[in-house]
Amino acid sequence: xxxxxxxxxxxxxxxxxxxxxxxxxxxxxxxxxxxxxxxxxxxxxxxxxxxxxxxxxxxxxxxxxxxxxxxxxxxxxxxxxxxxxxxxxxxxxxxxxxxxxxxxxxxxxxxxxxxxxxxxxxxxxxxxxxxxxxxxxxxxxxxxxxxxxxxxxxxxxxxxxxxxxxxxxxxxxxxxxxxxxxxxxxxxxxxxxxxxxxxxxxxxxxxxxxxxxxxxxxxxx
Ligand SMILES: NC(=O)c1ccc[n+]([C@@H]2O[C@H](COP(=O)([O-])OP(=O)(O)OC[C@H]3O[C@@H](n4cnc5c(N)ncnc54)[C@H](OP(=O)(O)O)[C@@H]3O)[C@@H](O)[C@H]2O)c1
Numbered sequence: 001x002x003x004x005x006x007x008x009x010x011x012x013x014x015x016x017x018x019x020x021x022x023x024x025x026x027x028x029x030x031x032x033x034x035x036x037x038x039x040x041x042x043x044x045x046x047x048x049x050x051x052x053x054x055x056x057x058x059x060x061x062x063x064x065x066x067x068x069x070x071x072x073x074x075x076x077x078x079x080x081x082x083x084x085x086x087x088x089x090x091x092x093x094x095x096x097x098x099x100x101x102x103x104x105x106x107x108x109x110x111x112x113x114x115x116x117x118x119x120x121x122x123x124x125x126x127x128x129x130x131x132x133x134x135x136x137x138x139x140x141x142x143x144x145x146x147x148x149x150x151x152x153x154x155x156x157x158x159x160x161x162x163x164x165x166x167x168x169x170x171x172x173x174x175x176x177x178x179x180x181x182x183x184x185x186x187x188x189x190x191x192x193x194x195x196x197x198x199x200x201x202x203x204x205x206x207x208x209x210x211x212x213x214x215x216x217x218x219x220x221x
Pocket of ligand 1 (some may be wrong): 070091
């Protein structure tokens with residue numbers, strides 16, 4: 001698949017390297033051409049560098065690997081090129097939790113529905129929320145099985161073909177896609193991320209709070 005990546009930071013590298021290794025064609029576009037050049041040199045596998053517009057035009061799927069604060073500006077430039085394309089939103093609108101105890105690292109959300117805002121800002125793009133729950137280092141790692149189960153990637157989107165594409169891209173990274181409903185549910189994924197990251201940063205095991213499916217009593221009363 002042709003994948004455009006906008007941004008050349010940690011998420012661009014983690015996901016881009018995996019997709020390039022899996023045989024996908026990549027164009028990485030960043031505001032700094034030097035940063036894009038450096039990242040494609042790291043990734044290899046024929047990945048090419050360009051502008052943000054180049055990445056938007058190239059990708060059948062386009063990953064927005066940007067801080068939330070950059071989205072308005074970048075989408076203002078490229079949104080016309082995203083019509084009909086799958087746009088993967090991995091962003092998290094984290095900001096420091098000022099109510100956290102002194103010395104503790106904790107976050108809250110600066111806004112609560114980023115994926116829906118992207119969809120409103122880029123009409124015609126098929127926005128899919130994915131890859132926002134775990135750290136870039138997790139996506140970059142070879143570790144995929146934990147306690148005998150493959151790591152899952154919750155995925156929310158409205159366009160079935162776009163969701164299928166992102167599920168396939170998760171599988172290409174040897175991850176387990178978890179279809180999690182329409183884009184209106186992406187806000188819950190965003191909240192899940194800030195909540196679980198908060199637990200992890202405070203030294204608690206977020207995984208421990210969930211029973212397995214067969215013990216979850218997920219039945220209607
Ligand atoms: N890192 C993680 O563990 C992780 C995990 C899950 C989700 N996320 C989310 O993924 C997104 C990307 O995170 P990241 O860790 O890859 O960030 P990062 O390493 O800081 O990289 C951000 C990229 O965005 C570019 N950028 C920043 N401001 C910009 C602007 N105004 N216009 C154009 N480009 C701009 C940066 O370019 P410059 O180098 O020129 O500044 C850089 O290429 C964020 O929304 C983050 O919340 C991150």
